[in-house]
Amino acid sequence: MNDMNELKKSVNDGGVQLVWIGLQRKWQWSSGEPALYLNWGFGQPDGRDECAFMRNGEWHDWPCSKSLTFICNSSNRNTGLVFVNQTKNWKDAQSYCRQNHTDLVSVRNQNESQQIQKFINDNRISNDVWIGLFRDSWQWSDQSNYSFRYWKSGEPNNAGGDENCTMLNPNALGHWFDIICTNQYPFVCHEDKLILIKENLTWPEALRHCRQNYTDLVSVHSEEMQEEVMNVVKRASTEAVWLGLRHSCILGIWYWLSGETVCYQNWAPGNGTGDEDCxxxxxxxxxLSGGDQRWISRPETHKLNFICSRS
Structure with missing residues (x-):
């Protein structure tokens, strides 16, 4: 609600009536991956349906309750694909693939699309087939948790079957409305103080990247800043993430790149002693990106994700 109050103040100061916010219903794969590569047929998706099938190499949306044959990903050494010549609705097809193989097939790039189409041609599959693409529930564009909701009563209503984006109306107490994504409104951007970089770099490489592109590796000199780090680090792809925290062998102390010594402490047991193996x-x-997200000591040559700060 603090975010909403700030947003309403910003919008009211600007004197606008309606603005876009970053909440949208998006397509994703059954495996959990976002749908970055898209290969829709002409006029598709039409916005009314939640599941996707493949026809002649192109995708079409359709009601998930319809029955089609389908293709599973599997551990098959030759193709990694299995055609199931049974008609099932999308959910039952997903369950069948997960129980007997791996999952409904994902088509994540042009190469995979061509491989699947070759598989279809080689097996003389002439009918439409379910793929593992479906439209998930509402998501924020920065992938943050969709737990807070501020919809106007009766919204989202998906009027017309194609309302997959969200606007804010200052005249309705700032409540949210779902609406067609092709409408044109002013919009509100935000800049995170902290940026998680999902590249695996050594500590000196991470430092160079942050200073060239942002401000610095993050310094966590308070419990408040640690809470901000905890919100970001959950999305990391490595078991730990570099901070702007450095050990001086000469002085035998830990210090932050921002210049402060380490007063606030959040070390995991056995870490952060002044007696390091120099x-x-x-x-x-x-x-640490998981668990209680404590700090750990690591050789600077390890390659990890890292967090940059903008200020």
């Missing part, structure tokens, strides 16, 4: 190389600080 003979094995310079040590730097990272935060």
């Amino acid at each position: 003979e094995s190389g310079v040590r730097s600080g990272a935060v």
Whole structure:
């Protein structure tokens, strides 16, 4: 609600009536991956349906309750694909693939699309087939948690069957409305203070990247900043993430790149002592991406994701 109050103030100060916010219903794969590569047929998706099938190499949306044959991903050494010549609705097809193979097939790039079409041609499959693409529930564009809701009563209503984006109406107490994505409105952007970079770099490489593109590796000198780090680090692809935390072998202390010594402490047990093994190389600080997200000491040559700060 604090975010909403700030947003309403910003919008009211601008004197606008309706604005886009970053909430949208998106397509994703049954495997959980976002649908970055798209290969829709002409006029597709029409916005009314939630599941997708393949016809002549192109995708079409259709009601998930309809019955079609389908293709599963599998551990098959030759193609990794299995055609199931049974008609099922999309949910039952997904369950069948997960129980007997791996999952409904994903088509994540042009190469996979061509491989699947070759598989269809080689097996002389002439009918439409379910693929693992479906439209999920509402998601924020920055992938943050969709737990807070501020819809106007009766919304979202998907009037016309194609309302997959969200606008805010200051005249309706800032409540949200679902609406067609092709409408044109002003919009509100935000800049995160912290940026998670999902590249695996050494600590010096991460430092260089942050200073060239943002401000610095993040310094976590308070519990408040640690909470912000915890919100970001959950999306990391490595077990720990570099911070702007450095050990001085000469002084035998840990310090932040922002200049502060480490007063606020969040070390995992056995980490963060002044008595580091300097003979094995310079040590730097990272935060665990899982569990209680404590700080750990690691050689600077390890390759991890990292967090940059904008200020």
